[in-house]
Amino acid sequence: MLAEHTASITASLPLKSGPLHIVDLGCGTGAGTFALLARFPEAEVAAVDSSADHLRRLREKAEASGVDDRVRTVQADLDAAWPDLGTPELVWASASMHHMADPARTLRKVHELLAPGGLFAVVEPVGFPRFLPEGGPEERPGLEERIHAASDQHHAEHVPHCGADWGPGLTDAGFTVEETRTITVHLDGSRHEAIGRYALRGLQRMRGTVAQALPAEDLTALDRLLAADGPHSILRRADLAVRTERTVWAARRA
Numbered sequence: 001m002l003a004e005h006t007a008s009i010t011a012s013l014p015l016k017s018g019p020l021h022i023v024d025l026g027c028g029t030g031a032g033t034f035a036l037l038a039r040f041p042e043a044e045v046a047a048v049d050s051s052a053d054h055l056r057r058l059r060e061k062a063e064a065s066g067v068d069d070r071v072r073t074v075q076a077d078l079d080a081a082w083p084d085l086g087t088p089e090l091v092w093a094s095a096s097m098h099h100m101a102d103p104a105r106t107l108r109k110v111h112e113l114l115a116p117g118g119l120f121a122v123v124e125p126v127g128f129p130r131f132l133p134e135g136g137p138e139e140r141p142g143l144e145e146r147i148h149a150a151s152d153q154h155h156a157e158h159v160p161h162c163g164a165d166w167g168p169g170l171t172d173a174g175f176t177v178e179e180t181r182t183i184t185v186h187l188d189g190s191r192h193e194a195i196g197r198y199a200l201r202g203l204q205r206m207r208g209t210v211a212q213a214l215p216a217e218d219l220t221a222l223d224r225l226l227a228a229d230g231p232h233s234i235l236r237r238a239d240l241a242v243r244t245e246r247t248v249w250a251a252r253r254a
């Protein structure tokens with residue numbers, strides 16, 4: 001869903017020349033990897049993740065789109081010993097830094113890894129996307145905001161680096177932060193037919209973390225939205241959007 005925005009982020013990175021060696025840290029199924037391959041057609045990308053399943057899906061997509069000769073998948077736990085990732089001119093980490101057990105160590109490792117003059121792009125979501133009209137849904141006003149409040153509470157306790165300001169950590173690791181910017185994403189559901197499925201999956205995942213914290217009436221209303229075949233299913237709604245923000249830090253190794 002965010003491919004257009006990811007492409008605009010890769011297009012505006014402060015790079016003097018196209019990098020040839022890129023590392024995508026915590027690549028998942030490759031949202032960033034494919035954007036980078038498209039933006040830098042001469043480059044090879046080492047796509048690193050701890051999940052064998054994500055890497056398998058990324059390889060399948062790379063084969064299907066004929067770019068598999070430019071992607072090397074590397075299964076590694078970045079909280080443990082790092083594999084050989086060469087000397088990239090660009091390291092990209094999208095929505096992965098907040099998962100690191102010791103982010104300060106990861107930032108130092110990236111600084112050591114990068115070629116002199118190389119760039120580290122950290123992209124982090126500012127919270128989880130909203131999908132329903134503000135204040136919605138109408139049958140249970142404010143439900144989506146209460147789900148987010150419960151989710152924020154959960155993340156503050158269990159994923160403490162979520163929503164962090166990475167600027168000071170990057171500076172402490174030896175980087176010069178050249179740019180920090182926050183991008184507002186607003187995708188209109190009427191132009192993106194996949195939004196319903198994205199919203200369904202997103203809210204299903206959030207249900208797992210917020211169910212205990214929500215009042216029974218909210219949970220019932222959430223389950224009505226999540227009942228894919230039901231009359232209140234989120235898949236049936238024509239008023240969905242994706243509203244979110246992403247912050248980008250572009251940091252240079254001297």
Ligand SMILES: C[S@@+](CC[C@H](N)C(=O)[O-])C[C@H]1O[C@@H](n2cnc3c(N)ncnc32)[C@H](O)[C@@H]1O
Nearest residue numbers: 026027028031049050077078079094095096099
């Ligand atoms: C939210 S996903 C982001 C995926 C992708 N970068 C994107 O922007 O869509 C976070 C990814 O980081 C990976 N990850 C989390 N902790 C990790 C670790 N310690 N070592 C390697 N990968 C890790 C997860 O497996 C997951 O694929």
